[in-house]
Amino acid sequence: MTKYVVKRVLLAFATVIIISLITFFAMNAIPGGPFNKEKAVSPAVIAQLEARYNLDKPLWEQYIIYVKNIAHGDFGVSLKNGREIKDIFAESFPISAKIGLLASVIAIAAGLVLGSIAALMRNKWPDRVIIFFITIITSMPSFVVATLLLYFFCMKLGWFSAFSAGENMTVLPVIALSLSPMAYITRLTKTSMLDALGQDYIRTAKAKGVSSRKVIFVHGLRNALIPVITYVGPMIASILTGSMVVEAIFNLGGLGSKFVMAITNRDYTLIMATTIFLATIMVIANLITDIVYKVVDPRIKLD
């Protein structure tokens, strides 16, 4: 196990380096630059700015400087507003992570419960009601959900303020973010639960007189969890790093919008930081997923 984890961590490290390399050269290859303005800035000023941020050096040298700085924990400053990248992350990631974590918990809990109910009461009315709503939710992208929530709860009912300085909304964005993964988890749980319940060992357990609660939770659900875990790992990673759309609609100032903003502004340092950050979280999530497999199903061999 330890050997496996060490191997995976090293591999993850290599993955992040390769991603950073590709991103670095790709972003420099696309036209445009961080100092383009409607009113052209004087060439002397551009030269000063490029010198300040080492952009006047050859690309490979820029990359080496960048990697060296990162090794010292220095992600540099945003080329657009001069703020420290680590400050930007320190204030925006907790916002996204809080909403994302709440949404994940709700999505997983509700998804597992609803999926199990649907599987156990297959073809009865609770199953049909659940699947009906799940189908509707699946076909609604989060921005539609978010807009609907904003419209009804802020405009029509007036339960929440559409804007209140210093206060971020929590309830509505969490709902908007959790619905779609919840629907997916419900469907996954239902399918794999049905599959697990049809297995021989369930029949054996029942024949041995094991209580039905134990059959469902220990033998059924536990085995049904494998496909769900496969989905949940990367889902949590992407939900934690924020949704551009939901954050824009609820004016959250999270990390989600930075991904797109950075590219639009050709804010090279921020592009690199967001990419590396997302890549790191993704590989960690995948690693944890694999380890959790082992915990849930000891038959799975990791090496």
Add this chain to the structure above:
Amino acid sequence: MKKKLVSLVLVASMALGLVACGKSATDTSSNAGTGSEAPAVETTKEDKTTLNIWMSSEPAHIDPALNSSVDGGCLAVNSFEGLMRYAADGSLEPACAESYEVSEDGLTYTFTMRDGLKWSNGESLDASDFVYSWKRAASPEVAADYSYLAEIFPSFTYETGLGDEDVVASEDGKTLTVHLKSVCPYFLDLCAFPFFFPVNEEAVEASKSADDPVGSWANDAGENFVCNGAYVLSSWNHDSDMTYTKNDNYWDADSVSVTTLNVMLTAENTVAYTAYQTGDLDFIDDIPVAEIPTAMQSSEFNILDNLGTYYFSFNYNSDLYDSLGLNEEDAKVFRHAIALLIDRQYICDTIGQTGQVPASTFIPAGCVDGNGGEFKNTDYYSIDDYEANVTEAKSLLESIGLFDTATDALTQDVSFTYLTNNVEGNVKIGEAIQADLAAVGINMSIDQEEWNVFQETRKAGNYDVAREGWIMDYNDPVNMLEMYTTESGNNNPQFGKDSSKSLDWAKYDEMIDNIRTEADLAKRAELMHEAEDYLMDTWCIIPLYYYNDPYMIKGYVDGVYGTVEGMKYFYHATIK
């Protein structure tokens, strides 16, 4: 991507609007936006001291020297103050300066500072703070977007910044003497422009480091943020909101009755519009295009004149003309014909929608001439009689062998590409032009590029025709005329860059130089007219309309005003 989001959200919100309309069976209007149920105008608000406003997304900088956006400028004028400021009627009035004198040759300005000026932290502020701030703003270390404004000073260079003689404070800090390179009729306007606002030396220097020659003092709210205007930044949740509170050390604090300004920071005008409708915002500086027809019915809808022109430009060196067999002179006639074929009123009415005025000059209407009058005194073509314009265009095209009036058709295929950034309104304008040209058989296709790429393509001259637009930084024609000197970074039409052409663009460069040095203001105005004539005579610059600036403000707010440069002033606001 972002564009897509906005339109999708719009579609979603419009669908909702339709649902809402369905409930009230009488409402069958086509304005089925979220605003279909226009709320009754509120005439009073409980909290008389708080104003909630929205301008745009988070500005890159609120350091007045570094800011180059209009919305950032709005924040600057409400939290900092220069030697001069704009009053509600658009006139300049002394602010940090109490009075000023101009030397007879117009090259030396002597400002007498107001007594008892203080920074927001209570320390005193005098002329020497202006010396520090101006030198800093123009320095190569700061490398500000607007450092070109410092070209008015005699010893300014981009490598060394300002010299010691350019701006001098007296020993007692009571007077500030400014020397200019040449007569500058808009200098007092510049004194009310954020680039020339004072910043606190201690705060700036304390926040500098070896890696950061600019200083991060204005990157967050807190003790480091020291200002001298009506409001001081008290909290800043990045990309979400800012709160400004009244600065009790402001010299004019007695006339400030709104003590808290909450600023929403979002790029999505639909989100801001929703917050305005729910009453969570009192002022919004932009309205979603789809909502304009509904919003315009409201008494809360306002339009300010803006000093700016929406236009497009032909690339002078495009190989389009060669492919049509046109020499330089004929190419000019061709471009002239295109200019006449566009129905500008249609664009204003159906795309602009907020009462924009069709443009017949490059320098916008309302711009002053620096000699006490309005600059605009001519129309380069008629904007009233579109039919006549089309007829004239056809005969122009015929004169260069591209059109046959007998058959009312082109004699050969004429195709070119219109380049624009991928924003809905700009593309729609491109489509309107496309339709106008198609009426005579000209085939114009539209290329869309992402904003950053678009700017590079345009600058490199890799286009036939490209969308342009400019809102002036200060009220003087030279601000727009100087964009087209040969070496200017905005010379997108590539004037003077192909030596094989006979166009004499060195002459234009010389004209701009002469304008910059001319001391006689009447003569100077005349030179600017000549330069505009010379520029327009290429028919590379095709004006479409003059910009204006729609905004919405609740009926219970009085005293908010704006300038033609787009700045909004909130410190004299009152709430009923």
